[in-house]
Amino acid sequence: MDKNNIFDEKEHGAVIADDFCEIERQPDPCTIIIFGASGDLTHRKLIPALYNLFCNKRLPDHYCIVGASRTEMDDSAFRSKMHQRLTDAGADLKAWDEFEACLYYQVVSYDNPSSYKLLSSRLADLDLKHQTGGNRVINLAIPPSLYATVSLELGRVGLAAEDMQKGQWARLVVEKPFGYDLRSARKLNAVIHEGFQEHQVFRIDHYMAKQTVQNIQVLRFANAIFEPLWNRNYIDYVRINASEDLGIEDRAGYYEQSGILRDMFQNHMMELLALVAAEPPSLFEADMVRDKKAELFRNLRPFSLEDTSLVLGQYEGGVVGGKRVPGYREEAGVDPHSLTPTYALMRVFIDNWRWQGVPFYITSGKRLKRKVTRIDIQFKAIPHSMFRQVLGGSIGTNRLIIGVYPQETIFINFQSMKPGPRFCLRTAGLHFSFNKGQEGTKLEAYEKALLDALIGDQTLFWRQDGLELCWSFLDPVLDSCEVCDNRFKNLHPYPAGSLGPQTALDILPLGSWPEKPL
Numbered sequence: 211m212d213k214n215n216i217f218d219e220k221e222h223g224a225v226i227a228d229d230f231c232e233i234e235r236q237p238d239p240c241t242i243i244i245f246g247a248s249g250d251l252t253h254r255k256l257i258p259a260l261y262n263l264f265c266n267k268r269l270p271d272h273y274c275i276v277g278a279s280r281t282e283m284d285d286s287a288f289r290s291k292m293h294q295r296l297t298d299a300g301a302d303l304k305a306w307d308e309f310e311a312c313l314y315y316q317v318v319s320y321d322n323p324s325s326y327k328l329l330s331s332r333l334a335d336l337d338l339k340h341q342t343g344g345n346r347v348i349n350l351a352i353p354p355s356l357y358a359t360v361s362l363e364l365g366r367v368g369l370a371a372e373d374m375q376k377g378q379w380a381r382l383v384v385e386k387p388f389g390y391d392l393r394s395a396r397k398l399n400a401v402i403h404e405g406f407q408e409h410q411v412f413r414i415d416h417y418m419a420k421q422t423v424q425n426i427q428v429l430r431f432a433n434a435i436f437e438p439l440w441n442r443n444y445i446d447y448v449r450i451n452a453s454e455d456l457g458i459e460d461r462a463g464y465y466e467q468s469g470i471l472r473d474m475f476q477n478h479m480m481e482l483l484a485l486v487a488a489e490p491p492s493l494f495e496a497d498m499v500r501d502k503k504a505e506l507f508r509n510l511r512p513f514s515l516e517d518t519s520l521v522l523g524q525y526e527g528g529v530v531g532g533k534r535v536p537g538y539r540e541e542a543g544v545d546p547h548s549l550t551p552t553y554a555l556m557r558v559f560i561d562n563w564r565w566q567g568v569p570f571y572i573t574s575g576k577r578l579k580r581k582v583t584r585i586d587i588q589f590k591a592i593p594h595s596m597f598r599q600v601l602g603g604s605i606g607t608n609r610l611i612i613g614v615y616p617q618e619t620i621f622i623n624f625q626s627m628k629p630g631p632r633f634c635l636r637t638a639g640l641h642f643s644f645n646k647g648q649e650g651t652k653l654e655a656y657e658k659a660l661l662d663a664l665i666g667d668q669t670l671f672w673r674q675d676g677l678e679l680c681w682s683f684l685d686p687v688l689d690s691c692e693v694c695d696n697r698f699k700n701l702h703p704y705p706a707g708s709l710g711p712q713t714a715l716d717i718l719p720l721g722s723w724p725e726k727p728l
Contacts, residue, residue, distance in 0.1 A: 235665050242349070243278060261305075272342055275312060276316055276336065349663075354389075381666065382410055384414065413673075429620065442565055446591075449585070450570065451585075470554045489502050500668075513686060520555070521702060556687075571717075577706040587611075619642060
């Protein structure tokens with residue numbers, strides 16, 4: 211032990227062996243099929259993630275990757291295109307030659323049954339060549355309007371079939387959005403279940419695969435100093451924020467149909483809320499974790515649209531990062547009279563014993579001052595100050611801040627005595643950086659999500675009941691917002707590069723948005 215360091219981590223049992231943390235079940239041999247292989251998601255996220263998993267020896271010993279889309283291309287052209295995308299991204303391509311030997315392409319017309327028969331025949335040949343045992347991970351990196359069509363055809367041609375006696379499996383990875391509302395989500399689930407059973411469906415939410423997001427559960431349930439205070443007796447409010455400085459870029463067609471509530475709240479923000487507020491499961495196992503999330507969603511208090519529980523906004527022209535940017539209605543492809551919201555504040559209450567009366571302020575928006583994802587846990591003021599005669603005024607309250615982006619950190623402030631002749635207090639802090647001292651392999655969000663799909667772990671994926679419960683909560687809000695006579699009046703403008711609409715800032719508790727980064 212270092213004599214100059216009174217706390218030695220190994221001596222106090224604070225370090226777990228790095229070798230243990232690197233242990234993970236090796237995925238079974240399988241074929242990975244990517245529908246929409248010529249699209250943006252494939253070359254920006256999926257192929258880079260799979261390549262990194264390969265470089266870190268996390269893919270199966272026997273595998274192959276088959277891209278499928280309508281674009282006319284052969285294996286060689288597909289490999290060349292993916293190589294160029296990785297080159298443009300600055301990837302280290304030292305292992306590319308070995309990786310591309312297992313990379314293939316098949317033209318598929320999504321609504322043509324014969325295309326799926328050709329794909330099935332090609333997959334059978336590749337199963338034999340690469341000894342993948344007939345196991346399949348099928349990723350739908352396609353427009354949501356095609357999910358039903360593709361999943362039905364996969365079932366009809368037998369690509370959704372499993373043989374439990376032989377240990378042969380098939381898994382379907384579905385990207386968000388999962389429906390447009392409750393009715394469409396239920397319809398989509400019913401169609402998918404015609405070919406795939408629920409245990410085969412992996413509804414991906416890359417927010418959940420961020421390791422700093424997963425760390426919220428560890429913070430709560432692996433530390434005795436937090437969980438006893440994690441309730442209405444000690445917490446004043448919770449602020450969950452995911453702001454972006456970017457606009458809609460080239461997604462006008464999608465965003466005009468979705469808006470901020472469908473794009474962010476139905477999935478990402480509800481998941482963050484569940485991590486912060488759900489009850490602890492008895493075991494960290496997929497269905498037990500998702501049971502607790504579903505229980506929380508059932509306890510959400512229905513919205514009262516007559517009060518100030520919801521504020522919607524839309525960005526106007528402004529300055530972001532020193533550059534002049536257009537307003538939402540000036541973006542390419544956007545209706546110049548559009549009433550689509552790009553910002554939302556929701557004040558949510560959870561009607562259960564732990565959280566009764568505690569407000570959760572959930573905010574997200576486009577073209578804000580900076581890109582920040584963080585959770586603020588604001589503790590209540592001390593019930594009695596014995597220092598009031600000496601100090602006068604009030605004493606600052608404690609706050610726990612969980613930073614997800616750009617700072618992957620945990621910070622908690624507390625009061626301490628200030629050195630000097632007078633008895634004064636100062637606010638001090640304890641700071642933990644998630645990546646400091648990290649020696650193991652850090653997985654990016656899509657790498658973690660794809661790896662979990664390969665090993666069959668659904669913990670970080672949406673289950674049907676949780677998904678439908680979230681839509682049930684949001685549907686009345688969406689219906690009222692989209693059909694009310696005063697939509698224009700209830701859509702509050704805000705300048706690009708600001709913190710959001712002034713109406714929302716007036717509702718948020720004072721000090722809930724510090725100007726300085728952690």
